[in-house]
Amino acid sequence: QALFQLLPGACPSRTATKISKITVVGVGNVGMACAQTILTQNLADELALVDVDPEKLRGEMLDLQHAAAFLPRAKIIANTDYKVSEGSDICIVSAGARQRDGESRLALVQRNVAVFKSIIPQLVKYSPAAILLIISNPVDALTYVAWKLSGFPSNRVFGSGTNLDSSRFRGLLADRLDVSAHNVHGYVIGEHGDSSVPVWSTLNIGGVPIIEFLKSMGIPYSQSTLDELHKMVIGGAYEVIKLKGYTSWAIGYSVASLVKSLLRDQRCIHPVSVCAKGFHGIKDEVYLSLPAQLGYTGVMGVLNLPLTDEEREKLQQSAKTLAEVQAELDI
Ligand SMILES: NC(=O)c1ccc[n+]([C@@H]2O[C@H](COP(=O)([O-])OP(=O)(O)OC[C@H]3O[C@@H](n4cnc5c(N)ncnc54)[C@H](O)[C@@H]3O)[C@@H](O)[C@H]2O)c1
Numbered sequence: 001q002a003l004f005q006l007l008p009g010a011c012p013s014r015t016a017t018k019i020s021k022i023t024v025v026g027v028g029n030v031g032m033a034c035a036q037t038i039l040t041q042n043l044a045d046e047l048a049l050v051d052v053d054p055e056k057l058r059g060e061m062l063d064l065q066h067a068a069a070f071l072p073r074a075k076i077i078a079n080t081d082y083k084v085s086e087g088s089d090i091c092i093v094s095a096g097a098r099q100r101d102g103e104s105r106l107a108l109v110q111r112n113v114a115v116f117k118s119i120i121p122q123l124v125k126y127s128p129a130a131i132l133l134i135i136s137n138p139v140d141a142l143t144y145v146a147w148k149l150s151g152f153p154s155n156r157v158f159g160s161g162t163n164l165d166s167s168r169f170r171g172l173l174a175d176r177l178d179v180s181a182h183n184v185h186g187y188v189i190g191e192h193g194d195s196s197v198p199v200w201s202t203l204n205i206g207g208v209p210i211i212e213f214l215k216s217m218g219i220p221y222s223q224s225t226l227d228e229l230h231k232m233v234i235g236g237a238y239e240v241i242k243l244k245g246y247t248s249w250a251i252g253y254s255v256a257s258l259v260k261s262l263l264r265d266q267r268c269i270h271p272v273s274v275c276a277k278g279f280h281g282i283k284d285e286v287y288l289s290l291p292a293q294l295g296y297t298g299v300m301g302v303l304n305l306p307l308t309d310e311e312r313e314k315l316q317q318s319a320k321t322l323a324e325v326q327a328e329l330d331i
């Protein structure tokens, strides 16, 4: 006897018309944190995992498949062959070599260019209409490399950039001010990591400019207070590395928020690494983080965020540094 007695008109073989497929390349700490948040938040009907390590790949796939009873239904597949990624809407790249002790940023980029040359053309071959979301570091330079290698329009190639930096910044302020991080409206822009630029001039708490908010709370402040907060964002990354050897959960949740804006066409504004040429006087083809609107087609637009002369100068300096690094690359 059949397991189910079908009702008139039922057609079990017919599936949803819009299948959202996401590929994660690099099943390390970051890649698996992204996979986990994407599955938990029901963002993919199909999740493909790719890596060069076949055993780790199969292990991670099986381990996720074993959670099926606790997750929304999703097809989880994995292979070292990029054919498994065919027809992806979004390809997330967290694969790459990690910085060796004493290794320069340029040397790290050059090593990861070689890694990207083995990844990006394969993703393009099987998913020519996909959006590429780059996480691997140095994320701004590698997002530029991915853009050049892919031949995609720049709106379909972006990096997580200062999305994590901004999340830490907002979280720290939220804790200090005893308010939800969702009401701390502020951006860290520019180059991801140590040289990022906190935008104080438009930072506000629920619409109240930060300086007014601190005054109203009777909280003493000075520029050094604000600068100290930015140093804590950077220090936070190093503290996590010192304590657990890598970072994963925060970047995993930040990537899920970006994926949701893309696949659900939310048109939310996120600080992410975009082609910054033409914004804030930047003349070079570099990727830097600016507040960008994300929707189903990718980066839909970049917010013309007012900046002080000092903030603009810092951004332009980062653009110059990145352009110099990029000029040395063999892409
Ligand atoms: N942008 C951010 O905010 C942010 C935050 C945290 C980490 N990261 C970066 O994410 C990257 C990954 O970090 P992690 O901790 O997951 O590293 P990891 O070493 O744990 O994982 C890297 C994975 O990439 C795979 N890999 C290496 N070469 C490959 C190739 N050619 N093709 C496919 N897969 C390949 C490895 O097998 C490994 O599984 C690093 O560059 C790290 O700096 C970025």
Ligand SMILES: O=C1N[C@](c2ccsc2)(c2cccc(Nc3ccc(F)cc3)n2)CC(O)=C1Sc1ccccc1Cl
Pocket (backbone or CB within 6 Å): 098, 099, 105, 108, 137, 138, 139, 164, 165, 168, 192, 193, 194, 233, 234, 235, 237, 238, 240, 241, 245, 246, 247
């Ligand atoms: O949370 C992290 N963890 C990493 C990490 C994860 C696994 S191994 C290193 C981290 C942690 C600490 C320093 C650091 N430096 C760095 C090295 C090379 C790059 F290309 C970029 C950054 N990177 C990678 C990374 O980008 C982050 S965010 C981050 C880093 C430095 C300053 C501010 C922030 Cl918000």
